Amino acid sequence: MLGALADDFTGATDLAMALVARGFRTVVSIGVPSHERLTVLPEQADAVVIALKTRTIEPSAAVAASRTALRALRRMGATRIYDKYCSTFDSTPAGNIGPILDALASDLGTSLTVVVPSFPAAGRTVVDGQLYVHGTPLGESPMRHHPLTPMTDSDVPRLLAAQSTASVVQVGLGTVRSGGLREALESLRSESLRSESLRSESLRRGDEVVAVVVDAQSEDDLVTIAAATADLPLITGGSGLALGLSGPGAPPVRLSAHGGPKAVLAGSASAATRGQIAHAQALMPHRRLDIAALRADFEGAVAGLRTWAVREWQQDSEKPVLVYAVGELSDVQPAAAGEVPASDLVEQALSRLASEFADAGCRQMIVAGGETSGAVVSALNVRELVIGQPVAAGVTWAQGDSRGRVMNLLLKSGNFGDEDLMSGAWTVLS
Structure with a gap:
């Protein structure tokens, strides 16, 4: 069985979607699972993905959570581990991609792993170690303005070396396409073993690890990398690497639409999400979160938004409502000294609204942003997700049980999806 851990909730559904497409019977567990919690028993699954919330937390906490997830996956019989992070390598010089990689390699006792953030279907490619987003170097893309993990460098080996204790090596596209990747990896592994022959006990504990950043520009490249x-x-890598894996050929699940009102909750400030919000504003009732009002009277502000949404649904039950945090980058305001950060207020407000909306009968939700998605599924007390129909590259519908209520959930990474996703995704459900 393949065991995977994802650093946020949208990343988990993104990865699960790719695994399902490759014929894996896949279960997504929200948080570290127990055998009792999984309704699909581990022996019936080809892959289990644990959705964590480790992308932007303190590095030592991220490492601890990842190690706990690894132990759970191994107890369930996982013989291979997939460490999934964002295809734009979202991190800081302190982590968390490097520290988690180091910890997993150490606990598994392996001396060699690969680093493959490429996801060509979503416009993420790596050439000569440089990460591109739709042809633009990462450090020049809108990701340079990310409020939590601003990515101002495009060089993946350099980004990783700043936060990892591993020896970082880069393998180019020529080696991948010539069929020489497996030989290159074997050579690196052999060199590592020889150079550390006097420290074999240390090596077996994973204290010396070679992390190989591998170029990939197409899905065929990913297939080659997966085979090698x-x-x-x-x-380790983005969800694109999963598209190169070969599963047992299980057919995908088709989810039915559950009746009731619909809602879009957008906490992401990414350029893609802002474009989707701008498109949706012309088609559905919308409100932007008022951070000042939330600071002054959180309960009153949330109650007001619930009342507004219910009124809109009464007028047209088929039309989704949109609540969003950022329409323009100028909407992002730093907190004053002693104030709760705006990002925390956004998570608290949108997760509370998700629960309030569900109580009001909402059974279909689109949630934009990894941190927001994590807060929402936690508020809804969803423990597992069944992966259904794909909507776009890295975007899929899922189904979960929220306190006895079956809900359709689309958990979307901020950077993913076409402009009309918030208005058009509903039609994909059966």
Whole structure:
């Protein structure tokens, strides 16, 4: 069985979607699972993905959560581990991608892993170690303005080396396409073993790890990489790498639409989400979160938004309502000394609204932003997700149980999806 851990909730559904497409019977557990919690028993699944919330928390806490998830996956019988992070390598010089990679390699006792953030279907490619977003170097893309993990460098080996204790090596596209990747990896592994022959006990504990950043520009490249790394106990990357894996061929699940009102909750400030919000504003009732009002009277502000949404649904039950945090980057205001950060207020407000909306009969939600999605599914007390129909690259509908209520959820990474996603995704459900 393949065991995977994702650093946020949208990343988990993104990865699960890719695995389902490759024929894996896949279960997504929200948080670290127990055998009792999984309704699909581990022996019936080809892959289990644990959705964590480790992308932007303190590095030591991220490492601890990842190690706990790894232990759970191994107890369930996972023989191979997939460490999934964002395809734009969202992190800081302190982590968290590097520290988590180091910890997993150490716990698995492996001396070699690969780093493959490429996701060509979503416009993310790596050439000569440089990460591109729709052809633009990462450091020049809108990700340079990300409020939590501003990415101002495009060089993946350099980004990783700043936060990892591993030896970082880069393998180019020529090696991948010539069929020489497996040989290159074996050579690196052998060199590592020889150079550390006097410290074999340390090596077996994973204290010396080689992390190989591998170029990929197409899905065919990912298939080649997946085949060349089939014997590695640990692989790391974006969800694109999963598109190169070969599963047992299980058919995908088709989800039915559950009746009731619809809502879009957008906490992301990414350029893609802002474009989707701008498109949706012309088509559905919308309100932007008033951070000042939330600071002054949180309960009153949330109650007002609930009342507004219910009124809109009464007027037209088929039309979704949109509540969003950021329409323009100028909407992002730093907190004053002693104030709760705006990002925390956004998560608290949108997760509370998700619960309030569900109580009011809402059974279909689109949620934009990894941190927001994590807060929402936690507020809804959703423990597992069944992955259904894809909507766009890295975007899929899922179904979960929220306190006995079956809900359709689309948990969207901020950077993913076409402009009309918030208005058009509903039609994909059966």
